[in-house]
Amino acid sequence: MKVPAMIAAELRRLTASRMGILALVALICVPILYGGLYLWANQDPYAKFSEVPVALVVDDEGAPAPTTGTEPASDETVNYGEDVAENLIEGNAFDWQRMTEDEAADALRHGAVDFTVTIPADFSTALTSAAGDDPHQARIELETNDANNYLASSMGSQAVEKIRSSVAEMVGSEAAERLLTGLSDVRDNLVSATDGATQLVDGARSAASGSTTLADGTAKLADGSAQLASGARTLAD
Incomplete structure (x- = not known):
C-alpha cells in the first residue's frame, strides 16, 4: 500500500x-x-510593568548631611530612602505601594503583591559614609514568592536596577556639588597660602636688609669706640 x-x-x-x-x-x-x-x-514582556503590584517599605532613619573637610558640622539631615521612594512612585515603573514591614510580608504571602522592596534603616548612613572614616555599602532588600509568580525574581531585578539608577543620579549630583564646593575651598586656601608665602618672602627680605643695617651700625660703633679711646688718650696726655 x-x-x-x-x-x-x-x-x-x-x-x-x-x-x-x-x-x-x-x-x-x-x-x-x-x-x-x-x-x-512574549511580544512585549515589559509593557505592563506599571501594573505589577510591588510593596515598598521605607525604614530609612536618615543621617547627618555630609560636609566637606573645611565646612563646619551642621544640624541638617538627609533621608535618601524617602527621596528614592518619591522618585520611584513618580516614575511609575511599577505599581509601587507604600507599606509597613508587616503589611508587606502579609501582602506577599497572600499574593497581593508580586515582590517586596525594603530600604533599610541605615540606608542614608551607608550612602553618606563615603565622606567619613568608615565607608560601607548601602543595601536594598528584595523578597519574592515564586509560589505566586515565578517571574517575580526577574522583575525584582528590574526594580532594583531602577532604584540603583535613582540613587546613583541623586547621590552623584550631590557628591559632585560637594566636590565643587571642596575645590572652591581648596582654591581659597591656596590663595591664602600664596599670600602668606609672599608676606613671608617680604619679611625675609626685610630681615636681610635689617641685618645689613645692623652690621653697618656695628662697624660704625666699633670705629666710634676706637676714636673715643684715641681721644681719651689725647685728653689724658
Missing part, C-alpha cells in the same frame, strides 16, 4: 466516530493555542 493510501485510510479510521473527530481536532488545536499564547505573552 502506498503512503497516500495509508494516510487516507488512517484519516477515515480516525473520523469514523464522533469521539475520534473530537480527539483529532484537540490534537490540532492544542499546539496552535499553546504557540499562539506563548507568542502573545
Whole structure:
C-alpha cells in the first residue's frame, strides 16, 4: 500500500466516530493555542510593568548631611530612602505601594503583591559614609514568592536596577556639588597660602636688609669706640 493510501485510510479510521473527530481536532488545536499564547505573552514582556503590584517599605532613619573637610558640622539631615521612594512612585515603573514591614510580608504571602522592596534603616548612613572614616555599602532588600509568580525574581531585578539608577543620579549630583564646593575651598586656601608665602618672602627680605643695617651700625660703633679711646688718650696726655 502506498503512503497516500495509508494516510487516507488512517484519516477515515480516525473520523469514523464522533469521539475520534473530537480527539483529532484537540490534537490540532492544542499546539496552535499553546504557540499562539506563548507568542502573545512574549511580544512585549515589559509593557505592563506599571501594573505589577510591588510593596515598598521605607525604614530609612536618615543621617547627618555630609560636609566637606573645611565646612563646619551642621544640624541638617538627609533621608535618601524617602527621596528614592518619591522618585520611584513618580516614575511609575511599577505599581509601587507604600507599606509597613508587616503589611508587606502579609501582602506577599497572600499574593497581593508580586515582590517586596525594603530600604533599610541605615540606608542614608551607608550612602553618606563615603565622606567619613568608615565607608560601607548601602543595601536594598528584595523578597519574592515564586509560589505566586515565578517571574517575580526577574522583575525584582528590574526594580532594583531602577532604584540603583535613582540613587546613583541623586547621590552623584550631590557628591559632585560637594566636590565643587571642596575645590572652591581648596582654591581659597591656596590663595591664602600664596599670600602668606609672599608676606613671608617680604619679611625675609626685610630681615636681610635689617641685618645689613645692623652690621653697618656695628662697624660704625666699633670705629666710634676706637676714636673715643684715641681721644681719651689725647685728653689724658
